Amino acid sequence: MSAVVSLRDVHKSFGAVEVLKGVTFDVGPGEVTAVIGASGSGKSTALRCVNALETINSGEITVCGHKIHDPALDRRALRRDVGIVFQSYNLFPHLTVEQNIMLAPRSVKKLSKSDARALAHEVLEKVGLADKAESYPEQLSGGQAQRVAIARSLAMKPKLMLFDEVTSALDPQLTGEVLRVMEDLARGGMSMVLVTHEMAFARRVANKVVFMHKGKVQEEGPGAMLENPQSQELRAFLSNGL
């Protein structure tokens, strides 16, 4: 079975600083991969490279059959297959929750207004916020805003979902409601890559954990790897980080 995401020896520099120093890993279809590591280990950059938000210097990235490293990449086709959720939600403040979700299906997929609205309510139901359709983002709690952001991505029916530290700005209580939504998604068979600091969640939900250290994949394995770290670096990270 071919991988949904595959990184091969990916290098990325910002100016003189090399952030990714040859990153290689795969994500299988229907798999949940958690990328963990200290701040500055390159995990968020790696995720941004997967979605072509950063241009890589060398190496190869293939995502749902799209060659990200290819200058002739069809970005819009890639966007149809990949959804991403950010730490800062990035909802559109001038639109209601429902309009936030309807925007892309209407503009990009040319859905009719009524179809888009039905779709918005379907995905809002999924994240447990059907009653917030008419609210504006500023009226939502952080946890609700993040669930709306997830719903907005889901409305485009992506084959792969990327999550970039989506709970890092939330307090523990709100973190729980967002993680529950993500766990439901994972159970539903969605391919997911998440950059996270939630070790318990990674252990329980992820099929694979990738530990990054100083721009490289230091260790990778099943969630159980976190209970029995092989490398000195992962041991140190797990004992310091939590």
Add this chain to the structure above:
Amino acid sequence: MMPLNLAQFEYLAHGALWTVGLSLIAFVGGSVLGFIVALGRISTNRLIRLAAATWIQIIQGTPLLVLLFLLYFGIAILGFDKLPAIISAGAALTVYSSAFLAEIWRGCLQSVPKTQWEAADCLGLNRFQRMFQVILPQALKIATPPTVGFLVQIIKNTSLASVIGFIELAQAGKVVNNAIFEPLPIFLIVACFYFAMCFPLSMWSRSLERKLHVGSR
């Protein structure tokens, strides 16, 4: 004691009407041109960015008075027929406003967080959709108070059109003064007309600013 007769007062009022008209021409023309220049300033194309920046620098570095002379007398010297004063004045004020509005709006467009572009991009919206459905509606809210504020500048600057003989409010004052030589009452009335046009706009701009701050809190 009222030194002006009714006809002279009406003449001033008529001039005030032309001030409003010229302001509208400058504002509408300047908005259209200024919007295009503002988009040019944030273009991904380096040459377009440079061209837009050059336009703004040249216009902002030139007195409006000189622009007026150029577009009125300058064109005649180049061998073209002299344009009617209203056209020259409208064109000069349009060009002048475009540079300032472009710079105001560029700032507003850029003050919308970059993450909004990114989120819209990641949802598959193309550049045009991102600009018109995500960025512009947010920038518009930010842009309204300074834009209304600049409208006040335009109104006051139309008085310079008097130097090319266009009979707006200031020139009308001059004409009446030449007839009866009562500069103090005449130009007090002229000042009152300007104030009556500008003050409500200034107040509006301030109240918009206040509302905006409440909204973003």
